Amino acid sequence: MSKIRVGINGYGTIGKRIADAVARMPDMELVGVVKVTPDYGYLVAEQKGISVYTVKDRIDKFRGKGFKVEGTIEDLLEQVDIIVDATPGGYGSYYKEKYYDELIIKGKLKAIYQGGEKPDVADISFNSYCNAEEALEANSIRVVSCNTTGLLRAICVLNNAYGIEKVRATIIRRAADPKEDKRGPVNSIKLNPPKIPSHHALDVKTVIPNIDIETAAVIVPTTLMHVHSVYMVLKTRVDRDEIIDELSSYNRIVVIDAEKTGIDSTAKIVESARDLLRPRYDIPELIIWKDSIFTRENELWFLQAVHQESIVVPENIDAIRGLARTDGYPDKSIRLTDSVLGMGKFLG
Amino acid sequence: MSKIRVGINGYGTIGKRIADAVARMPDMELVGVVKVTPDYGYLVAEQKGISVYTVKDRIDKFRGKGFKVEGTIEDLLEQVDIIVDATPGGYGSYYKEKYYDELIIKGKLKAIYQGGEKPDVADISFNSYCNAEEALEANSIRVVSCNTTGLLRAICVLNNAYGIEKVRATIIRRAADPKEDKRGPVNSIKLNPPKIPSHHALDVKTVIPNIDIETAAVIVPTTLMHVHSVYMVLKTRVDRDEIIDELSSYNRIVVIDAEKTGIDSTAKIVESARDLLRPRYDIPELIIWKDSIFTRENELWFLQAVHQESIVVPENIDAIRGLARTDGYPDKSIRLTDSVLGMGKFLG
Numbered sequence: 001m002s003k004i005r006v007g008i009n010g011y012g013t014i015g016k017r018i019a020d021a022v023a024r025m026p027d028m029e030l031v032g033v034v035k036v037t038p039d040y041g042y043l044v045a046e047q048k049g050i051s052v053y054t055v056k057d058r059i060d061k062f063r064g065k066g067f068k069v070e071g072t073i074e075d076l077l078e079q080v081d082i083i084v085d086a087t088p089g090g091y092g093s094y095y096k097e098k099y100y101d102e103l104i105i106k107g108k109l110k111a112i113y114q115g116g117e118k119p120d121v122a123d124i125s126f127n128s129y130c131n132a133e134e135a136l137e138a139n140s141i142r143v144v145s146c147n148t149t150g151l152l153r154a155i156c157v158l159n160n161a162y163g164i165e166k167v168r169a170t171i172i173r174r175a176a177d178p179k180e181d182k183r184g185p186v187n188s189i190k191l192n193p194p195k196i197p198s199h200h201a202l203d204v205k206t207v208i209p210n211i212d213i214e215t216a217a218v219i220v221p222t223t224l225m226h227v228h229s230v231y232m233v234l235k236t237r238v239d240r241d242e243i244i245d246e247l248s249s250y251n252r253i254v255v256i257d258a259e260k261t262g263i264d265s266t267a268k269i270v271e272s273a274r275d276l277l278r279p280r281y282d283i284p285e286l287i288i289w290k291d292s293i294f295t296r297e298n299e300l301w302f303l304q305a306v307h308q309e310s311i312v313v314p315e316n317i318d319a320i321r322g323l324a325r326t327d328g329y330p331d332k333s334i335r336l337t338d339s340v341l342g343m344g345k346f347l348g
Numbered sequence: 349m350s351k352i353r354v355g356i357n358g359y360g361t362i363g364k365r366i367a368d369a370v371a372r373m374p375d376m377e378l379v380g381v382v383k384v385t386p387d388y389g390y391l392v393a394e395q396k397g398i399s400v401y402t403v404k405d406r407i408d409k410f411r412g413k414g415f416k417v418e419g420t421i422e423d424l425l426e427q428v429d430i431i432v433d434a435t436p437g438g439y440g441s442y443y444k445e446k447y448y449d450e451l452i453i454k455g456k457l458k459a460i461y462q463g464g465e466k467p468d469v470a471d472i473s474f475n476s477y478c479n480a481e482e483a484l485e486a487n488s489i490r491v492v493s494c495n496t497t498g499l500l501r502a503i504c505v506l507n508n509a510y511g512i513e514k515v516r517a518t519i520i521r522r523a524a525d526p527k528e529d530k531r532g533p534v535n536s537i538k539l540n541p542p543k544i545p546s547h548h549a550l551d552v553k554t555v556i557p558n559i560d561i562e563t564a565a566v567i568v569p570t571t572l573m574h575v576h577s578v579y580m581v582l583k584t585r586v587d588r589d590e591i592i593d594e595l596s597s598y599n600r601i602v603v604i605d606a607e608k609t610g611i612d613s614t615a616k617i618v619e620s621a622r623d624l625l626r627p628r629y630d631i632p633e634l635i636i637w638k639d640s641i642f643t644r645e646n647e648l649w650f651l652q653a654v655h656q657e658s659i660v661v662p663e664n665i666d667a668i669r670g671l672a673r674t675d676g677y678p679d680k681s682i683r684l685t686d687s688v689l690g691m692g693k694f695l696g
Binding site: 289 | 516518520522533535536537538539540541542543544545562564566568569570571572573575577579606607612613614615616637639640641642644647649650651653
């Protein structure tokens with residue numbers, strides 16, 4: 001069978017990770033990536049043997065630095081089945097209108113967008129544990145943001161197993177990604193927004209509309225991971241051990257024991273991933289602290305950590321196979337993604 | 349009427365603030381403070397005209413630096429009605445046994461401890477909005493910690509007005525006080541502890557034993573204030589505006605409007621306090637963000653900020669008057685404390 005030909009528009013935090021993941025998938029071919037800025041990212045791509053494309057009016061800027069481009073974004077789009085848009089939040093809808101939509105209408109292209117875009121950019125918003133099947137009917141997919149992906153993994157697993165009455169979660173966001181040297185706060189806790197609910201609750205509902213969820217969100221001065229305090233009321237009373245078993249049965253959720261391992265902070269999670277020699281120390285799994293899992297009657301409460309740079313990567317890979325109508329999707333796709341990316345093999 | 353004679357043991361973050369507050373109270377006399385380390389704090393006290401005492405075996409250390417001490421802790425205790433212990437957490441019980449208890453039993457002294465001590469250090473644990481009357485029967489009082497004080501102010505006001513079914517709060521703690529240059533984390537979110545509940549729920553129950561409360565707590569890299577995400581279920585459905593009016597009617601709770609004022613972070617609260625030329629930029633009020641107040645059916649949820657260095661100061665002042673059996677305590681005491689400290693006059 002021929003491979004799914006994939007292009008990536010944008011080679012930033014998310015795009016470069018999806019590019020590496022696509023390159024590792026046995027059923028996919030990474031045709032190339034689109035970059036608009038001729039910086040060190042070009043050199044990284046070149047060293048990895050990845051073809052770089054750009055937009056027409058940037059070609060000279062790349063050539064001026066001696067950076068070789070394969071062609072324009074139009075040239076790339078002609079050669080791919082699926083474009084993964086990983087441009088900065090809000091740019092996706094610009095590229096959609098200018099480049100993708102005409103090809104999509106002609107049946108020559110399908111598109112994936114990231115969570116920074118508005119929901120109406122795509123046919124569906126997506127998470128592999130929630131609504132994977134819907135991808136088979138879609139020509140475009142929006143993979144929701146890192147925080148929403150983290151919430152959805154836990155929520156959909158628990159909702160499918162036990163039924164959720166309502167979710168009330170507090171999101172403690174990292175201020176900036178490690179590479180960002182301009183963003184803050186440096187020494188403050190900032191309400192983001194100062195009102196409840198934050199947009200995360202709305203974003204969860206773009207994937208599972210019927211859930212009763214509200215969220216509060218603050219930003220804190222750290223770059224490593226988000227932490228969520230997830231309080232929920234289940235439809236039935238469930239034994240704590242049963243919940244731990246259920247959560248642990250998914251490759252994309254890792255339940256860690258802080259007392260046993262000493263891992264009681266995002267810094268220690270990251271140090272473990274570095275010691276395990278994970279690529280870029282990425283942690284695409286949702287990390288749930290076993291010790292924090294609190295149950296009483298129908299109440300369930302726990303603390304979880306989300307690696308903002310990598311958690312959406314497996315969902316993007318699955319979304320590609322859904323749009324490509326791959327045989328055995330979604331179950332086979334999820335298994336293949338997990339197997340190639342080594343999902344779930346985190347200190348256990 | 350003669351003034352209440354007060355001594356302070358410990359001249360650190362809390363002790364120095366209580367000392368300044370006592371000195372400002374018309375019905376109190378600050379007899380002196382006890383210090384065990386001859387450092388810049390001595391020079392500050394001297395410049396303010398505050399008498400400094402120490403323990404016997406430290407006298408030479410002070411004299412060696414040319415620092416004049418009035419005498420020993422025993423000398424101070426002979427001259428005061430009330431000792432406020434503000435020594436580092438855990439030391440209070442040492443001083444209690446070694447110095448205070450004998451005088452308390454003789455009826456010559458009463459003692460106040462801080463929240464870093466275990467509850468059994470004193471006859472009662474205390475918050476002015478919760479159990480002020482109990483101070484009249486006590487010979488020693490423990491003023492609970494900053495986070496617990498912040499929680500209790502909101503909880504007792506709301507519980508008295510409407511009745512609380514349960515509280516589920518997430519506490520986002522500052523990592524260190526501004527002066528501390530050794531503590532972290534620097535770039536991490538640390539679970540403190542990794543389990544639910546954290547000790548804060550237990551500490552709230554030392555003051556109001558019958559409340560159903562559980563808490564989760566994390567530490568984040570900031571020095572300014574704690575932030576709490578306080579989710580609760582009330583016994584009845586209450587109108588949001590009514591809740592805002594109720595909270596706003598207390599001097600020790602300030603409801604701020606983030607949209608109107610632009611104050612959406614702890615950094616901006618602190619900058620406002622600096623601009624208002626508050627002593628040390630202290631904010632002894634509990635700050636609740638109006639915009640965050642969320643109600644649905646019996647649910648109530650809001651975000652609040654706690655200035656860890658100063659929030660317990662008014663409670664310590666009230667506790668002194670309770671132990672001194674002052675006429676009109678507690679209402680008159682609370683009014684006098686608030687009036688002298690300018691409580692509630694924060695951007696409104």
